Amino acid sequence: MENENSVQLIAGINPVREALVAGRSFESVTIQNDLKNQRLFEILKIARQRKIPVNLVPHAKLDKIYKGNHQGVLARCSVKEYASLDTILIAVNEKKESPFLLIPEGVEDPQNLGALVRTALCAGMHGIILPRTGAAGLSYGTEKASAGAITYMDITRVNDMPATLKSLKEQGIRIVGCESGQGRSLHDADLSGPIALVLGGENVGIRPHVRRNLDEVVHIPSQGPIGSLNVSAAGAVVIFEAVRQRACKARKHKD
Incomplete structure (x- = not known):
């Protein structure tokens, strides 16, 4: 820690x-x-x-x-302490659950990060992975924006995001990025299995060195004249679509 x-x-x-x-x-x-x-x-x-x-x-x-x-x-x-990625994954394995991770890659605004932490906690995600540089981290602004949720969420940060993504994939976790207008609709994608959802930064989106390690890119279909949501709102949409799909899959297995 x-x-x-x-x-x-x-x-x-x-x-x-x-x-x-x-x-x-x-x-x-x-x-x-x-x-x-x-x-x-x-x-x-x-x-x-x-x-x-x-x-x-x-x-x-x-x-x-x-x-x-x-x-x-x-x-x-x-101050809220960072967890290690190994600790997060061991806890998931002990629960015998399918990994459900969030990677706000390059999100710079503590308000947005705090909102994403709260969403992730409410969605039952297992942990959040942050890059050590080029993004917001654990701070007072993040804590206040999360309205206390940061206390209960396991959050780690890593030096080498591409290497981390490769390691996750070797453990059977799919890496799915969400970007406006890119890839297929998230409603047509399979978000039900072991997954890490990647969200790009407010200004540059998902950076190239991370994009190269994605298994798939999805977008949120939009209807109005403004083509995209801000990152915290977009994160909530894609996270809870994954929650819906995971719940449907769990019900099918019970039947």
Whole structure:
């Protein structure tokens, strides 16, 4: 495991609550002293149960500490650690499930990455693989955009994405990229088996050194005058199409 900074400041009810519930290490929690929101009471209760120092302060003091929307709570807690890819794959094997991975290749905006983390968690994906360079990583912006989902998702990052993709393929995992106007419709593709879904960056799409290692490219059919979705919206569409296909396949096997 690795992280870049041992402690970070996080803000907002969901990110703080989920980090508390997940057992991450905290230095302190600071909450506005006008506790009208029941969810702030819940955070206060959990923090005190875990014997974490709690500061009750006026809302104005929180505004001075943090310029964004803090929702009445700030916390200093440990940074989310990266998992290893081996750990992710071993966990999948132990569950006897078909690997279901996400690779946001070159996604630079922490807001988009955070939204994708939340989607992946809700879809039951097993892990997310990030490139070490040229893309957003685990940060406060990513954590806040995920609304706490980042706490529960296994995320790794790799130095050599092409080599990683080749290794995944050797383990029977298909690598499928999604790009606007490229390949066949995702509704005509088989997304039901062991799969890693690759999403390109906001500006350049899937980069050539990654594209060369794809087994297939699919696109999302669009009807309106604007031909593409942003990467977090596109990711949600393709991820849940894969969820649908995997569920259909599982039902057929039961029958």
